[in-house]
Amino acid sequence: xxxxxxxxxxxxxxAVTKSRYQSEEFSARLRRRYAxxxxxxxxxxxxxxxxxxxxxILLGSIxxxxxxxxxxxxxxxxxxxxxxxxxxxxxxxxxRQALYAQVPAATDRATRRSLNDLLSSxxxxxxxxxxxxxxxxxxTTQTVWVRADDEIDQFMKGFIRRxxxxxxxxxxxxxxxxxxxxxxxxxxRSTFNTTLFTAGDxxxxxxxGILGAVVGSALTLVVTMLLSVPIGIAxxxxxxxxxxxxxxxxxxxxxxxxxxxxPSIIFGLLGLAVFLxxxxxxxxxxxxxxxxxxxxxxxxxxxxxxxxxxxxxxSIREAALGVGASPLQTVTHHVLPLALPGILTGTIIxxxxxxxxxxxxxxxxxxxxxxxxxxGLTDSxxxxxxxxxxxxxxxxxxxxxxxxxxxxxxxxxxxxxNGLAVFLRKKFERRW
Numbered sequence: 001x002x003x004x005x006x007x008x009x010x011x012x013x014x015a016v017t018k019s020r021y022q023s024e025e026f027s028a029r030l031r032r033r034y035a036x037x038x039x040x041x042x043x044x045x046x047x048x049x050x051x052x053x054x055x056x057i058l059l060g061s062i063x064x065x066x067x068x069x070x071x072x073x074x075x076x077x078x079x080x081x082x083x084x085x086x087x088x089x090x091x092x093x094x095x096r097q098a099l100y101a102q103v104p105a106a107t108d109r110a111t112r113r114s115l116n117d118l119l120s121s122x123x124x125x126x127x128x129x130x131x132x133x134x135x136x137x138x139x140t141t142q143t144v145w146v147r148a149d150d151e152i153d154q155f156m157k158g159f160i161r162r163x164x165x166x167x168x169x170x171x172x173x174x175x176x177x178x179x180x181x182x183x184x185x186x187x188x189r190s191t192f193n194t195t196l197f198t199a200g201d202x203x204x205x206x207x208x209g210i211l212g213a214v215v216g217s218a219l220t221l222v223v224t225m226l227l228s229v230p231i232g233i234a235x236x237x238x239x240x241x242x243x244x245x246x247x248x249x250x251x252x253x254x255x256x257x258x259x260x261x262x263p264s265i266i267f268g269l270l271g272l273a274v275f276l277x278x279x280x281x282x283x284x285x286x287x288x289x290x291x292x293x294x295x296x297x298x299x300x301x302x303x304x305x306x307x308x309x310x311x312x313x314x315s316i317r318e319a320a321l322g323v324g325a326s327p328l329q330t331v332t333h334h335v336l337p338l339a340l341p342g343i344l345t346g347t348i349i350x351x352x353x354x355x356x357x358x359x360x361x362x363x364x365x366x367x368x369x370x371x372x373x374x375x376g377l378t379d380s381x382x383x384x385x386x387x388x389x390x391x392x393x394x395x396x397x398x399x400x401x402x403x404x405x406x407x408x409x410x411x412x413x414x415x416x417x418n419g420l421a422v423f424l425r426k427k428f429e430r431r432w
Contacts, residue, residue, distance in 0.1 A: 062411075066404025072193035072206060073148040073156045075119060075182060077102065079127060080141045086131060091124035095146065102187055103178050114174045118182075120147040122207045147195070148188070150205040150398040152179060156190060159397060196405065200371045201387065205398030208391070210406050212373045216286055216366070216381030217355060219374060223290020224297055224354050229347055231294075232301030236343075239302070240309045241331050260299035267296040268363030276364060283365035287377040292364060293354040300353065304346020308339040341428035348421035352414050358385035384410045 077098035085094055099115055106112050123146035131138060151170050154160050156179075166173055182188045199209025243249045271292035275281045281288050312335050320330040361367070366382050367390065374381035382390075384406060391403040 062404045062407050066401055066406075066408050068157050069196060069398075069401040069405035070193050071157075071190045072195065073153040074145040074189055074191055075099070075102075075148050075152075076187040076189070077144050077146060078141055079144050081131065081138050083139050086138050089128065091127045091131075095119060095123050095127055095144075098144075102185065103181050105181070106174075106178065111174055114172065115178055117149055118152050118175065118178060120149050120206045121204055122147060122202075145189070145191075147206045150396060153206060154397055155179065156188065196402070200373050201369060201382070201390070202371060203369075205394075205396050205402060208399070208402060210384065210387060210409060212370060213382050213384045213387035213406075214409075216289075216374050217383040219286035219377055219381065220289040220293060220361075220383055221351060221355060223287055223377060224293040225347075225351060227290065227294035228297045228301055228350070232298050232347075233305050233343060235298075236302045236305030236309060237331060237336065240306045241335065242327070256299050256302055260303055263359075264296055264357050265359035265363065267292050268360030270295065271360060272363045282378050282380075284368050284370065284380040284382070285378045286374060286381050288364050289361055289366055289381075289383065290377075292360045293357065296357065296360060297350040297354050300350040301343075301347055304350070305339070305343045308342025308346065309335060311342060312338045338430060341425045341430075344424045344428075345421045348417050348424070352417040352421075355413060355417070356385055356410065358383075358389055361386050362389075384413070 077095060078101065079094055079098040081094065085091075096112075096116055096119075099119060100106060100112060103115060106115050126146050127144060130142075130144065148156075151160065152175075155162075155171055155176070160170055162169075162176055171179075179188065195207060196209050198211055199207060200212035202208040239249065239253065271288060275288045275291055276283060281291075316334050316338065317330050320334045321327070325333065361383050367386050368380060368382065369390070370380050370382050372379075388403055388406045388410065391399045391406060
């Protein structure tokens with residue numbers, strides 16, 4: 001009798017269990033859960049798709065506006081290097097006479113004045129540099145390719161339309177007729193714009209280059225790296241491995257985390273007040289820029305280094321201590337080398353952020369117009385983001401394409417640094 005009762009009770013229990021998980025209400029809740037999961041996945045895929053589309057549009061816009069800056073129109077001149085004019089350094093007259101000879105139809109004074117605008121204002125200096133490099137060519141006739149004016153360059157690239165009424169066009173009919181004559185003679189060509197990579201800034205777009213900004217950014221990053229990397233790693237090691245856990249270390253950690261989220265312009269104001277106002281360091285110098293960037297990058301490196309140190313298994317420390325190593329030997333010989341990939345990744349990402357920052361550099365005067373290439377840490381300099389900011393504010397159409405070209409160069413540096421971080425992480429990564 002007792003066995004029959006137990007069997008009935010077990011059968012009822014199974015029946016109750018089946019009714020709970022196989023009921024219509026449970027099936028409906030399960031379907032709603034799966035439907036919510038599908039909607040979440042679709043929303044996530046849409047978000048990724050929209051973000052990717054915006055990135056493609058942004059890169060497409062920059063590339064479409066900037067790739068033309070890597071090409072520059074040049075005009076061929078047959079220059080007779082008269083000895084007297086060379087001695088008088090009258091190179092402007094030499095290039096103009098050669099240009100007049102290329103367009104025989106230009107005989108009156110007004111037409112020749114218009115022809116003078118076809119050449120870049122730097123054309124005489126190009127000719128002078130050629131003569132200085134090879135003085136034996138004086139007295140001979142040389143074929144010289146010199147830079148065209150930026151408006152001629154824009155016309156050759158199709159940014160200035162010839163079917164627009166002359167009153168609304170930046171080039172008059174005389175200049176366009178002269179350009180057509182030069183094109184017919186094969187005296188205009190489009191060549192790779194080496195000036196963009198070998199010259200400093202200039203008010204003339206065809207003479208403007210980004211080398212000064214690249215050197216300024218490199219010097220700034222050197223100062224930033226020399227200061228922030230050793231200090232940041234040392235602070236992270238002390239806080240993670242040696243510091244006592246009390247309210248003071250908690251307060252320091254909270255402040256470091258808060259400093260990592262402080263807007264970069266605040267660090268610029270701090271550098272303006274402390275380094276320029278109190279210590280009297282030179283304005284627009286990579287030294288000051290590096291000090292400000294080091295302050296801004298330091299919290300990022302500390303946080304990334306602490307995360308990397310924390311990821312090392314405790315068994316590594318215990319094993320080292322167990323065979324008699326001191327705490328310092330445990331950290332320097334075992335923990336720190338194993339945490340190095342994560343530390344390097346955080347450091348490179350912090351450097352990449354410093355390379356792309358603009359606001360702190362504006363506050364310490366690195367926005368000044370500087371033509372010369374900086375030769376030291378205290379020379380006046382600018383940086384790539386600031387150079388982009390200055391070119392974007394220039395009214396000439398040619399600076400628009402140079403702005404996009406400079407953005408492409410900056411993106412190339414950032415992609416290179418982030419790619420290096422990924423490579424180092426993959427190369428030295430260890431899994432436990």
